[in-house]
Amino acid sequence: MLLTEARFFGVGDVRLVESPVVEAGPDQVALEPLAVGVCGTDSHIVAGGFPAAPGVVLGHEVCGRITFVGDAVDGLSVGDLVTVEPHDYCTRCTYCRLGQEHLCDSKRGYGVKLDGGMASRMVVPGRIAYRLPVGTVPWIGALTEPLACCLHGMDQLDPRSGLPILIYGAGPAGAMMVALAAARGLAPIVVVDPRPDRREVALRMGADFVFAPDDPGISEPTEGLGFPHVIDAVGSGRILESAISMASRGGRILVFGVAHPSDEARIRPNEIFARELTLVGAVINPYTHHRATRLLGPLGLDRLRPAFYGLDQLDDALKAQQTGTADKVFITPHGLAAALGVA
Ligand SMILES: [Zn+2]
Ligand SMILES: [Zn+2]
Structure with a gap:
């Protein structure tokens, strides 16, 4: 089986590619991204205004369904709906040791430096997958990251x-x-x-x-x-x-x-x-991702009007993010029904 992924290769060059499945390690989980928010950062990356790693899979506002849980991961099960806190910190610099990991010298973002969620499958450390409240609609769940910011x-x-x-x-x-x-x-x-x-x-x-x-x-x-x-x-x-x-x-x-x-x-x-x-x-989301998962429902974010695009429509989605009239644009790697939670 091959994965379908939206990879960024250089300014203006985003392509859908097929890649072999990567096995998840013992401390990792694999998930199927159901809704992935498209944000200004994605547009800036593609336009060359925000540095990203060539070849990286885009997508840092991810909600997905867990399909595999590594042996060393506690508290998560296959089938859980999760959101990803999309950052990796060095844990050794002065900022990390002061509890200010978001200011880390060598912070790396998923969807920017590490492979993100605009793909049929995503593998991340179990510790950055946050289970969403029961009944969360996947596209609302994908708002956790921007809400946490x-x-x-x-x-x-x-x-x-x-x-x-x-x-x-x-x-x-x-x-x-x-x-x-x-x-x-x-x-x-x-x-x-x-x-x-x-x-x-x-x-x-x-x-x-x-x-x-x-x-x-x-x-x-x-x-x-x-x-x-x-x-x-x-x-x-x-x-x-x-x-x-x-x-x-x-x-x-x-x-x-x-x-x-x-x-x-x-x-x-x-x-x-x-x-x-x-x-x-204020930069990114230090220690606010968990709180954001609790606020998705109470804040009434379903009042936002979403627009949905398939993985193969990323160009249109980026255009809609910049000039469209939807309140928020999403990529749906597993189809519209899955993003709406009616699949
Ligand atoms: Zn964003
Ligand atoms: Zn650090």
Whole structure:
């Protein structure tokens, strides 16, 4: 039997290839990926803007069904629906030894440096396969990874309930940030996005007010005080400048979106000082993957509108991720019914 895999070979060069089955080791599990999220990182990899290993199988937002469990793996069984925490850490650098593995010097991501889930079969260490709550729909399960990143961002922002929040960007991450903000009792939730369809998803996920970026009324819901919490879920210098200007005194600003490495913002140190602002970053999902599996249901992520593509439609899926109107795009290596959990 051969595996079908979507491998990245170089800029603009992703191909479906057939490979021999690799046996799983004693500390590993094999799974059939049922739904794999397509995200901005995948598009950046294919466009050459994010370094990935040539020949790697793409896909880091994985939900799958376990088909094999190695002898040394405890707590997992064949048939379990799992999500993968898609990182490997060196365990030896200073950051790893400080419990900050996500800042590891030699961190390697599945779907980036190690083979990911856009394949008919995936083999991973058992310790990074997390069992999902009974009844989880596979495409919702594939949202665990991006939700875990949002959860880390929210932890970094550390907002106070009962106060307003401003979120720039209502792509998949921004939309999940809206749901998390609502669950944490932030109010009102104000979202800025240039796209009407994304302003609509923000409302669907619990935003109280939505605005286009050039709308002069953005701070009106705070009676002109500005926002004690601001999230940049887009990633750009210009948005960081806006975020700082929209923050209230004592405001906390989370830089969450992935800006281009060369992008810059003009910041006046006096403003950070005099208005006592706090700027925080958040990268990936340290120790939040487990918590994210518990939140998939309560957050009502089934309000997102998905689009599904087969493994052989990756080009179309990447296009849809960049320009389509679905809230989130998924690859379905074992067919649509399996991704919907009705197979
Ligand atoms: Zn992603
Ligand atoms: Zn390390």
